[in-house]
Amino acid sequence: MDWKPDRSDKKPIYKQIAHYIEHGIATGIFSPDSTLPSERALASELGVNRSTIISAYEYLHSLGIVERKKGSGTRISTNIWGISHKRIPNWGRYVEDGSFLPNLPLVQKIRTETQKDNFINLASGELAPQLFPTIQFREILTRQPFMENLGYDHPQGNELLRETISQHVKQYKNIDTNSSSILITSGAQQALHLIVQCLLKPGDAVAIEDPSYCFSLPIFQSAGLRTFLLPVDKDGVNPNDLISLHKKHRIRMIFLNPDYQNPTGTVLSTPRRKKILELSSELGIPIVEDDPYTLTTFGGEVNQTLKSMDSNGNVLYISSLSKIVASGLRIGWIIGPQSVIQRLADAKQQVDFGHSVFPQWVANQFLSSSYFSEHILTIRKNLKLQRDELANSLHELLSDEMEFYMPNGGIHMWCKINKPIHEGRLLEESLKKGIAFVPGTIFGSQKGYVRFTFGREKVESIREGILRFADALKSVTNT
Structure with missing residues (x-):
C-alpha cells in the first residue's frame, strides 16, 4: 500500500x-x-x-x-x-x-423525549397551549372570512401586515419605521439565519452573549463564523468587554437579547444600552437585537429597546409573535435599513418564494384588533403565576441545592446547582423520570446551571416537575 x-x-x-x-x-x-x-x-x-x-x-x-x-x-x-x-x-x-450542521445531540434528545405522554416539559421555549388565543382566532375567522389572493405575495411580506407591524412597534415599543423597512420572516429563527447568511462571510468574528440562545445555534458554525463571548451579569453584557473583544478580533456584528434574556432572564441596563449604541456608532459595528420577550413584562412597563434608542440606523431589530401569541403561527419580522431589508428579502425569495399568505392574514387581523392588547394582559398575568409557582417550588424543594435569578418577564428561569454535577447524567436521570430541562452548557461556557422554562406547562404541573427533578438530582448526587 x-x-x-x-x-x-x-x-x-x-x-x-x-x-x-x-x-x-x-x-x-x-x-x-x-x-x-x-x-x-x-x-x-x-x-x-x-x-x-x-x-x-x-x-x-x-x-x-x-x-x-x-x-x-x-x-x-x-x-x-x-x-x-x-x-x-x-x-x-x-x-x-452536509454543510449545514445538525442541532446538538442533547437538544435533539430533549425534543424527542418530550413528545412522550405524561411528560412535564420545562425545556421547550414556548407558551402553554392554553395561553394561545385560539378562541379569538376562531372569532376572527368567523367574522371576517378569508378572501385574499392565494398567489405569491410581496417579497418583503404582505403590505397590510407590514403596515400593521409598523403601527404595532410604534405603539408598544416606540420604534419609528415604515413598511418598506420591514421583512416578514418565519419566526425569529429564520430572521437570524438570513442575517448570518447574507450579511456575513466565513471567518468573520461576531460577539454573542454568554450564556445565550445563540450559543446553541448551529447556524453560526455552519456559516464558518468565529463566535466570541460577552459574559452576562445581572445588568446584561458589559460594554468594556465588547471593546476588548473588538481590539483582539475586529468584531463584525453583535447579537444581543436585551430584555428578559434567554436563558438568564436578565435585562440590559439603560446605561449599558446607551454605551453599546455609542460603541456601535464609534466602531461601525451593527447590532442585531433579538426581542421576543419585551411585552411579557410582568409589571407592565416596557423597556426602551435598542432600536427605539438608535438614531443612526445601526440596529437590526428582530421580533416575532412566537413567544407572545403562538409559536406555530410562524410570524416574525426584521426592521432595518431598506437596502438590508431588500437584500434579505431577495434571499428569502430564493428559499421559499415569500411567506405563506394565510398566517400573515390571521396575524394582521389579530394585531390590528382589540384582541391583542387583551391577550397581552392575559399572558402577563398567567406567566407571572407560572413563574411564582416555579420559584415557590424551587424554594420549598431545593433551597439548599439551588440558587436562581427571579426574572420580571419572559418565560425562563436560570438556576445554579450549588455542588458539582455531571450535567449529562442529571439530564438522563431526569428524562427517565419524565421531566425535561435544558443543561446550562448548551447556552454557554458556564457549568453547573440549568434552565427551566415556566411558560410551557400549566401551573399545576410545574411543582410535580420540580419534584421529579429533585428526585433525579438526589439520585445523581448520591451515586
Whole structure:
C-alpha cells in the first residue's frame, strides 16, 4: 500500500484512513468479495496504533460501509450493493458531510423525549397551549372570512401586515419605521439565519452573549463564523468587554437579547444600552437585537429597546409573535435599513418564494384588533403565576441545592446547582423520570446551571416537575 496518512493534516488520522478505504471500495482497490486487512496488519503497514485502525473501522461501520464480526474480520457491507452490484448511495456519508450542521445531540434528545405522554416539559421555549388565543382566532375567522389572493405575495411580506407591524412597534415599543423597512420572516429563527447568511462571510468574528440562545445555534458554525463571548451579569453584557473583544478580533456584528434574556432572564441596563449604541456608532459595528420577550413584562412597563434608542440606523431589530401569541403561527419580522431589508428579502425569495399568505392574514387581523392588547394582559398575568409557582417550588424543594435569578418577564428561569454535577447524567436521570430541562452548557461556557422554562406547562404541573427533578438530582448526587 503506497498511501500513508498525512500527520500534518488537521483531519484525524482515523478519518483519513476511513476515507481512503471508502475511496478504495468505490474504485475497486478493495474488492467487494474480500475481507479488509486485519487491524494489526493494517496498523503495521500504515505505522499507526491498532486503536487508530479500530476507530477507522468502527467509523466505517457506523456509516454502513463495512460489517464487523468477531472472529471473521471486517468485510465490505453487502448492504451498499444493490442488484447487479450497483452501488447504493452512502447516505450516512451525505448526512455527515452536509454543510449545514445538525442541532446538538442533547437538544435533539430533549425534543424527542418530550413528545412522550405524561411528560412535564420545562425545556421547550414556548407558551402553554392554553395561553394561545385560539378562541379569538376562531372569532376572527368567523367574522371576517378569508378572501385574499392565494398567489405569491410581496417579497418583503404582505403590505397590510407590514403596515400593521409598523403601527404595532410604534405603539408598544416606540420604534419609528415604515413598511418598506420591514421583512416578514418565519419566526425569529429564520430572521437570524438570513442575517448570518447574507450579511456575513466565513471567518468573520461576531460577539454573542454568554450564556445565550445563540450559543446553541448551529447556524453560526455552519456559516464558518468565529463566535466570541460577552459574559452576562445581572445588568446584561458589559460594554468594556465588547471593546476588548473588538481590539483582539475586529468584531463584525453583535447579537444581543436585551430584555428578559434567554436563558438568564436578565435585562440590559439603560446605561449599558446607551454605551453599546455609542460603541456601535464609534466602531461601525451593527447590532442585531433579538426581542421576543419585551411585552411579557410582568409589571407592565416596557423597556426602551435598542432600536427605539438608535438614531443612526445601526440596529437590526428582530421580533416575532412566537413567544407572545403562538409559536406555530410562524410570524416574525426584521426592521432595518431598506437596502438590508431588500437584500434579505431577495434571499428569502430564493428559499421559499415569500411567506405563506394565510398566517400573515390571521396575524394582521389579530394585531390590528382589540384582541391583542387583551391577550397581552392575559399572558402577563398567567406567566407571572407560572413563574411564582416555579420559584415557590424551587424554594420549598431545593433551597439548599439551588440558587436562581427571579426574572420580571419572559418565560425562563436560570438556576445554579450549588455542588458539582455531571450535567449529562442529571439530564438522563431526569428524562427517565419524565421531566425535561435544558443543561446550562448548551447556552454557554458556564457549568453547573440549568434552565427551566415556566411558560410551557400549566401551573399545576410545574411543582410535580420540580419534584421529579429533585428526585433525579438526589439520585445523581448520591451515586
